[in-house]
Amino acid sequence: MSAPDAASGSTARAARARRAWLRDLRQVALFTGKRLLALFVTVLVGVYLTIVIANMGGQVDDLRLAQIEATIGEEVRADPGFFDLPSEERNEIIERRVQMEVERLRLDEPFIMRSFDYLQQAIRLDLGRAEQMHSDAGSRQVSMIILERLPATLLLFGTANLLVFVVSVFVALVLSRRYGSPGDRAVIALAPSSAAPGWFYGIFLILVFAFVFPILPDGGMVEVPPPEGTFAYWLSVLEHMTLPLLAMFISTIFISIYSWRTFFLIHSSEDYVEMARAKGLPERLIERRYILRPTLPPIITSFLLMLIGLWSGAIILEQVFNWPGLGTLLFEAIGYRDTPVIIGGVVIFAYLLAVTVFLLDLLYAVLDPRVRVGSGE
Amino acid sequence: MTADTLLQVDDLHLHYQTQRGALRAVDGARFDVRRNEALVILGESGCGKSSMAKALLRLLPRNINHFAGRIVVDGVDTSPYSEERFRREIRWRRISYVMQAAMNALNPVVRVGEQVAEPLRVHEGWSRSRALRRAREVFEQVGISTDFLRRYPFELSGGMRQRAVLAMALITEPDLVILDEPTSALDVLTQASIMNVLKGIKAEQGTSFILITHDIATSSELADRVALMYAGRIVEATDAATFFEHPAHPYARMLMASVPRLHERERPTHIPGEPPSLIAPPTGCRFAERCPQRFGRCVEDPPGYRLGPRHVVHCWLHGPGRRAGGGED
Numbered sequence: 232m233s234a235p236d237a238a239s240g241s242t243a244r245a246a247r248a249r250r251a252w253l254r255d256l257r258q259v260a261l262f263t264g265k266r267l268l269a270l271f272v273t274v275l276v277g278v279y280l281t282i283v284i285a286n287m288g289g290q291v292d293d294l295r296l297a298q299i300e301a302t303i304g305e306e307v308r309a310d311p312g313f314f315d316l317p318s319e320e321r322n323e324i325i326e327r328r329v330q331m332e333v334e335r336l337r338l339d340e341p342f343i344m345r346s347f348d349y350l351q352q353a354i355r356l357d358l359g360r361a362e363q364m365h366s367d368a369g370s371r372q373v374s375m376i377i378l379e380r381l382p383a384t385l386l387l388f389g390t391a392n393l394l395v396f397v398v399s400v401f402v403a404l405v406l407s408r409r410y411g412s413p414g415d416r417a418v419i420a421l422a423p424s425s426a427a428p429g430w431f432y433g434i435f436l437i438l439v440f441a442f443v444f445p446i447l448p449d450g451g452m453v454e455v456p457p458p459e460g461t462f463a464y465w466l467s468v469l470e471h472m473t474l475p476l477l478a479m480f481i482s483t484i485f486i487s488i489y490s491w492r493t494f495f496l497i498h499s500s501e502d503y504v505e506m507a508r509a510k511g512l513p514e515r516l517i518e519r520r521y522i523l524r525p526t527l528p529p530i531i532t533s534f535l536l537m538l539i540g541l542w543s544g545a546i547i548l549e550q551v552f553n554w555p556g557l558g559t560l561l562f563e564a565i566g567y568r569d570t571p572v573i574i575g576g577v578v579i580f581a582y583l584l585a586v587t588v589f590l591l592d593l594l595y596a597v598l599d600p601r602v603r604v605g606s607g608e
Numbered sequence: 609m610t611a612d613t614l615l616q617v618d619d620l621h622l623h624y625q626t627q628r629g630a631l632r633a634v635d636g637a638r639f640d641v642r643r644n645e646a647l648v649i650l651g652e653s654g655c656g657k658s659s660m661a662k663a664l665l666r667l668l669p670r671n672i673n674h675f676a677g678r679i680v681v682d683g684v685d686t687s688p689y690s691e692e693r694f695r696r697e698i699r700w701r702r703i704s705y706v707m708q709a710a711m712n713a714l715n716p717v718v719r720v721g722e723q724v725a726e727p728l729r730v731h732e733g734w735s736r737s738r739a740l741r742r743a744r745e746v747f748e749q750v751g752i753s754t755d756f757l758r759r760y761p762f763e764l765s766g767g768m769r770q771r772a773v774l775a776m777a778l779i780t781e782p783d784l785v786i787l788d789e790p791t792s793a794l795d796v797l798t799q800a801s802i803m804n805v806l807k808g809i810k811a812e813q814g815t816s817f818i819l820i821t822h823d824i825a826t827s828s829e830l831a832d833r834v835a836l837m838y839a840g841r842i843v844e845a846t847d848a849a850t851f852f853e854h855p856a857h858p859y860a861r862m863l864m865a866s867v868p869r870l871h872e873r874e875r876p877t878h879i880p881g882e883p884p885s886l887i888a889p890p891t892g893c894r895f896a897e898r899c900p901q902r903f904g905r906c907v908e909d910p911p912g913y914r915l916g917p918r919h920v921v922h923c924w925l926h927g928p929g930r931r932a933g934g935g936e937d
Contacts, residue, residue: 410670500670502712509665509707510727510776511699525717599717600760 266592270585275354281577282349285570289342294568295362296338303328349574356582358575363567364560373575376560383452384549384556387472388541391479395487396537400530403491404518407499418488425486430547433478437551440474447474450553475552479545498526527598532591539583613683614783614816615641615664615703620677622656622663630673631886633659635840637677638912641784641833646810646817648827648848650863651837655883657820658708660837661788664818665705666694682783700727704777708788710770714761721757724776731780746775750805767798774802778809784816791826803829824867828852833918836860839883839894846919856921859895893924901925 286292307313307325316324333339337348352359358373366376406415441449447470448454454467498504499522507521523530546558557576564572622634633656641647651657662668668675679686681702686694704727707713714723724746725739734742744754750771756764764772770790777785787806791799807830809815821827827834831848836857844857855861859879868876881898884890890897896906905924913926 502707502709503715505667506705506707506713506773507715509667509699509705510730511695511701512726512730513695516730520718521715525715601716601762 263593266589270589274581274585275350277581278353278574278578279346279350281574281581282346282353285573285577286342286346291568291570292338292342295336296333299332299336299338300325300329303332353574353578356578358578359571361569361572363569364564364572373571376572377557377575377579380555380557380560383554384558385541386468387475387554387556388479388545389538390472391476392537392541394476395480395483396534399484399487399491402488403495404522406488406492407495408514408518410496415492418485418492421485422489425482425484427482428547429475429479429482429545430551432481433475433548433551436474436478447471449474450551452555475548475554478548478552494526494529495522498522501525528595531594531598535587535591539580539587612643613640614643614645614681615818616678616680617664618678618680620660620663620679621674622659622668622672623674624659624669625671625673626887629887632656632840632889633886634663635886635889637837637840637842639835639842639845641816641818643783643816644810644814645832646806646819646830647833647835648831649818649820649835649837649842650822650824650827652822652883654886655837656840656886657822657837658788661705661707661786661818661820664786665699665703666691667705696731700777700780700782701731702782703784703786704780704782705786706770706773706777706788706790708792710773710790711766711793713773714769716761718760719757720759720761720764720772724757724772724779727776727780742779743775746779747772749778749809750775751801767794767802770794770798770802771805774805778815781813782815784818786818786820788820789822790819792821792823799826806830824863836863839889840886841894841922843895843923844921846916846921850916850919856915856919856926857895857923858899858901858925893922 304325307321307328313321313324337345356374358377360371361373361376364376365371366379368375368379370376402418406412406418409415437449440447450471452468452471453464454471458464458467501521503525504517504521507517512521546562548554549556549558550562561573561576563569564576617637617639620634620637621632624631624633635656637660639647649657649660663675663677664679666675677687681698686698689697714720721740721743725734725736725743728734728739728742729736740757743757747754747757752768752771752775756768756772761769761772770793774787774790777787790806791802794802803826806817806819810817810830817830819827819830828848831851833845833847834851835842835845836851836855836859837843838859844851844855844860846856851860852864855864862877862879865874865877866879879898884894884897891909892907893899893902893910896902899906903924905927908924910922910924910927912920912922914920915926
């Protein structure tokens with residue numbers, strides 16, 4: 232960008248520089264605005280589709296109606312205050328209450344009308360109340376339910392993915408330099424091990440390290456009851472994390488190294504890398520400036536996508552290790568047809584994705600001069 | 609080898625590993641370059657010219673099969689050098705290189721000036737501002753506006769990028785610059801102006817050049833000497849005047865006859881057939897298959913016959929007792 236550093240000359244030049252700078256600013260603002268709008272539309276569409284699907288296009292309403300009738304009928308019949316009423320009157324009361332509930336939930340309106348209200352609420356992050364589920368603390372607020380599960384998932388999957396990411400990029404960079412070496416060939420040979428998911432390795436790990444050699448816990452996040460003292464507590468969490476972490480690490484590390492290694496191999500045969508070599512630059516500088524720097528955008532993309540991928544957790548792995556995370560939560564929510572919880576999860580995911588993509592757009596512009604918006608000089 | 613020999617190459621081999629066996633891209637090359645001399649290595653596509661350039665700088669590919677030979681720079685044999693020592697002492701300090709794909713030879717995310725100045729900062733430990741000042745000088749020398757120092761490569765045209773890479777190769781004032789097809793992707797006007805820049809630098813700084821090309825006409829402008837390559841081997845090496853007027857090797861003669869010339873009635877001819885595979889090259893002379901003058905001995909490897917003080921030709925026609933077969937001297 233033509234920054235105002237040219238302003239040292241005459242005032243006319245300063246004014247021109249200022250105008251150019253303002254024009255750049257306007258362009259950046261325009262670009263940002265357009266991107267934000269496009270992403271917002273994406274979120275809208277995604278969330279709306281989820282609302283329609285999670286409600287099975289309105290069919291969930293019938294289930295809900297039947298459920299309301301059953302619950303209220305039960306309540307009224309069980310209420311001692313209504314015992315001596317004749318059954319017609321009791322039925323009338325039931326009908327009235329059902330009617331009230333239906334009006335409260337606006338089940339009498341067509342689903343399509345309500346779906347837009349749901350959309351509006353979801354977009355405002357007003358996630359509402361769960362129908363069946365509640366948090367361990369007893370709250371029925373969807374946001375509370377989700378917030379309660381979030382740290383467990385972030386802790387486990389964040390650690391695992393970060394570990395895999397850092398280790399694989401680093402090892403891949405080293406291997407790409409030692410193409411065809413025994414280590415390189417070993418990684419290629421081991422890459423198919425990632426065909427099995429983490430939970431598959433998890434089962435064996437539990438079998439070996441929790442039962443054959445009982446040195447680690449077989450599941451859960453912390454001892455029951457939780458140990459006193461912060462240090463003892465986290466030590467216990469660490470102990471419980473070891474096996475699931477290991478399972479995830481084993482199941483992804485080799486394919487991850489393999490693909491990064493191939494990525495770096497491709498990019499280290501670029502002409503400008505060979506030129507850097509011919510120039511006699513030291514290998515470390517070549518790696519940093521000629522391989523990593525031009526490839527930073529895709530590396531950061533995959534890193535950020537990995538981070539938001541954490542949000543969904545991993546349903547089966549969490550089940551196998553009895554880990555109280557979001558994967559388990561969403562799985563249960565689908566089982567209960569608890570639409571607000573499902574929609575809540577998706578809404579937050581959609582927002583996270585949109586924010587990430589937006590950040591990536593900005594980062595690309597910073598990292599790659601070719602992407603910078605036409606700051607015509 | 610005389611005192612002003614700058615580069616002496618002996619028995620250079622570079623073989624690649626392929627699915628079908630070793631590909632002998634450079635197979636026993638031998639030549640020398642003197643100070644302030646421009647050697648043109650001439651050859652058709654796939655004869656191993658670019659591999660030769662890379663071998664001289666030890667830029668070995670991943671699928672290397674065999675690399676051997678002596679590269680003597682300024683009287684010092686570099687073959688025992690470790691990779692690290694070779695990088696520090698030879699690359700860009702003694703020999704610099706403009707690669708064939710010079711358009712893509714610049715890192716897309718680093719400003720041109722930084723890249724051009726980089727060798728001075730790495731090899732000589734110069735400060736950034738001092739190196740950039742020197743970059744400004746070489747930019748003027750090769751005829752690019754110094755404004756481009758602050759630009760990114762994608763903001764430069766192909767010709768400008770080519771010049772920027774040339775500036776990068778000259779910035780450390782190396783003894784020898786290897787240029788691999790430096791002008792083949794450019795239009796004729798740009799070609800001519802780059803050749804003029806090279807001529808100027810050669811005259812002013814006494815730099816030696818190895819110009820690798822298939823373009824006989826353009827290369828003749830700069831050439832002091834010519835080495836003709838065929839199927840991984842140098843078949844004739846001599847001074848430019850002799851080569852262009854009276855080449856000795858049948859391949860050289862047929863090649864010269866295939867060049868169209870102005871003001872001449874003769875139609876250019878072509879050489880029938882195609883070069884042999886470098887994976888399983890024929891024994892004996894590699895040109896024999898296409899040579900109209902081949903005879904019994906051609907199934908054996910022709911040694912280098914000395915026709916003049918610095919004129920060597922690998923052809924049995926110039927062997928003892930066969931001079932009548934076509935020697936010019």
